[in-house]
Amino acid sequence: MKELRDRYQDQGLVLIGIHTTNGAEKMADFVKEQGINYPVAADIDKQTVTAFKVDSFPDYYVIDRTGKLRFADLANAELERAITTLLAEGGQAAPSNPWTDALADAQKRRKRVLVTTVDKAAQAELGAMMRKDRDLSQTLSFEYVRYDLHRSDEPMPTGHPAGLEAAGAALMVFDHKGVEVARAAWSDLRGEGGLVAEKTRAFLVKNAGAHPQAEEHFAAALARAKAENKRLLVHLGAPW
Structure with a gap:
């Protein structure tokens, strides 16, 4: 070899x-x-x-x-x-699939995937709110991998989970396996003045993934290190 x-x-x-x-x-x-x-x-x-x-x-x-x-x-x-x-x-590598890439990223970083199925104007509205609301921005950054799917008259791209075509304008949460966890219609998150930060933040906080306890991570890592005849490096610090 x-x-x-x-x-x-x-x-x-x-x-x-x-x-x-x-x-x-x-x-x-x-x-x-x-x-x-x-x-x-x-x-x-x-x-x-x-x-x-x-x-x-x-x-x-x-x-x-x-x-x-x-x-x-x-x-x-x-x-x-x-x-x-x-x-x-010869030949070229297989093209990347953005959806499977998002799931892989979520699994690696122990996050969930937030799918937005709205038009560009609504995307801009969400972006503007995140710039103004630090708590909302941090929740989305720390807990989710964001996957934006712009609504248009064009056919839905392939490779996405079932249900997106009929979802309408919404925020949808998926786990790293591609299983839908929750969804909120875009209209339910809006008020008279537009998108409501409190409603959006509450939806994101409620449906964020559970975080394993440090003891669980340590025990699993220690078992793996023992099985692979390696030493274990423990880093203590903020998640970011």
Whole structure:
């Protein structure tokens, strides 16, 4: 594997090694002793083995530049041929999907996604309110990943969750898995003078995600560090 990396890395080959759950505590020492020159990760709770349906070891899986699995369950003799075949194809990476990017960002930052399905004038109204109301701005910044979907006469883009086409003008809250948590019609957040800050802020505060206790984070991180034979760095400070 080290030879393959050295031979093809300049052509675009990226290697990732996955160590089985059993014996994962010895992985770091083995990687160091063998001088392995590519990333190796521990398969916690057999998640990777299960996802790829691995039935024997070692096993090889080759993914192309678009992220599609092209070769699976390869024998040693077939590996280099599969690599050279895909490297010869060239091509471009798959286009980014803004919705799935928003969900991934929310999961990484432990937030929810706030979807606005309003026209540009309403977007400007919300933006103006945020500039005036510090509490509202901080709630949105600390608790949500914002995803603006401008209303127009054009067809709804693909890749969004079901229900947006019929949602009308609204604020909608989704969790990081894309499941709708709550929605508020835009008209319900308005008053005689326009958008009401108190109503908008109350909706955002009520539907923000729950924050795990520090003890829960510490216990989970400590367990992972032990399983991966690593040390644990604890940072104490403000969330921002």
